[in-house]
Structures are given as C-alpha cells and as structure tokens.
Amino acid sequence: MKYASINADSRPTLEDYQNLAIFNDQQARAIRDLDSQLTWDRLKKVDFFNRLRDILPRLSHQVKVNRIANSLFNEVLNPEVLPHVLPNILIIAEDSTPSEFKAKIFPHLKTPFRVLEPKTIPLMLLDNLPMLSDRAKLCLPEFQQSAFTLIQYLLRTDQQLQKKSLHVLPRVKRFIDIGTMSSILLPELGRLPYRVEIKQRELLAKKSQAQVPKVGPLVLDNFKGSSHFQLD
Numbered sequence: 001m002k003y004a005s006i007n008a009d010s011r012p013t014l015e016d017y018q019n020l021a022i023f024n025d026q027q028a029r030a031i032r033d034l035d036s037q038l039t040w041d042r043l044k045k046v047d048f049f050n051r052l053r054d055i056l057p058r059l060s061h062q063v064k065v066n067r068i069a070n071s072l073f074n075e076v077l078n079p080e081v082l083p084h085v086l087p088n089i090l091i092i093a094e095d096s097t098p099s100e101f102k103a104k105i106f107p108h109l110k111t112p113f114r115v116l117e118p119k120t121i122p123l124m125l126l127d128n129l130p131m132l133s134d135r136a137k138l139c140l141p142e143f144q145q146s147a148f149t150l151i152q153y154l155l156r157t158d159q160q161l162q163k164k165s166l167h168v169l170p171r172v173k174r175f176i177d178i179g180t181m182s183s184i185l186l187p188e189l190g191r192l193p194y195r196v197e198i199k200q201r202e203l204l205a206k207k208s209q210a211q212v213p214k215v216g217p218l219v220l221d222n223f224k225g226s227s228h229f230q231l232d
Helices: 014-018 026-039 042-058 061-073 082-094 098-109 120-127 129-154 159-175 178-191 195-208
Strands: none
Touching: 026 042, 026 061, 042 061, 042 082, 061 082, 061 098, 082 098, 082 120, 082 129, 098 129, 120 129, 120 159, 129 159, 129 178
C-alpha cells in the first residue's frame, strides 16, 4: 500500500491507518486510551481500568512507571473510579524499585491511605501491605505513618477490618519500628474487646519490649463517621 500518492483515490483511508500494526500495539493503545479517558463517562472509565489490569503485565517497565502511572494518579481523587484504578497502581508499585516507589508512586498513594469507604480500598491496601512495605525501604518512616495510622483507625471499625488488620500485622512486623508500635499500634490492640487478637498483641509487644496497654490516647476519635481522615 502506498501511503503517499499523487492520486487521492490510491491513498489509504483512516481505517487503513488504524489497522496498521503500530496502532494495534498494546503499549500504544494503552497510552492512547489513557489520554482519551479524560473525556469518558464513569462506566467507560471503569471498563477500561478493569481491562488495564490484564494489559499491564505485558507492558514495558518504563512505560508503566513513567507513563501509565502518571495518568492513573490523575484519577486517585475520583472516588467513583478509585476502586478500579487502585489495583493498577498496586501492580505498578510491585514492579517498581525502592527509589522509583519513593519518588514516583508513594507520594500519590497517600490519598488512598486516607480513604475509608468503600471498604474495598483499605482492604486492598492491607492485602498489599507486605509488598508495599518492602518497596518503601527508602521512605519507611513516612510510609509507616500513612499505613499504620490507617490500621490504627481500622482497629476501631467493624470486625472484618479489625481481623484483616490483625492478620496482616505479623506479616509486616519486621518493618515496624518501636516508636510506631508504642505510639500507634499497641494502644489500639489493648482496646480490642475479644480474644482473637491475643497472639498478635503479644508478638508485637515482645518485639517492642513493651507491655500491651489496656488503655491509651483516643487519637482517632475525630475520624468517626467520616469516609476520609486527616493525619496530624
């Protein structure tokens, strides 16, 4: 096929151009769709972000970290699509290096760590907390502040979130410093009304060489009834 011709009738149509291999390349299509989704309605965005999860593993590292992630971060403040955007961000985070995570990903994850509803958001973050903690080696103190303040609040919510938080704590105990345990986690563990958490409480207390307190400061009272919270 000739793509430059004096004869207009022999030139390719728009459909011919769209069928070129370069336009069917997955990376090119993903970037094109990301640029287009700014004008899409919610349902079309949700469908695209759900499909993107299957495409991401086949894209190059540089495209994911430097191009795809930046477009996804634009949707972090959109509560209607965040449950569908966050899984893609977590896939990219897992593929990032500690330096990339610190500079390019974690600054944009701070907002999801403040989101409490829908529950799928904190549940996704808890499921991925061991991986995220590992990637956060170069920004661990700041990451701990976000992650364990969220857990501090979740330990005051319903039993599903409490038990999920208790399940994940032993898996990330090597990333928790003594100050975080003493000021954030142990007081909340000491308030829990049932015995399912005893093993986790003793495990964390042993690591910090501290006793599990029965009472502690009511740091998060002002968060109740809110779908977001603010860190001091």
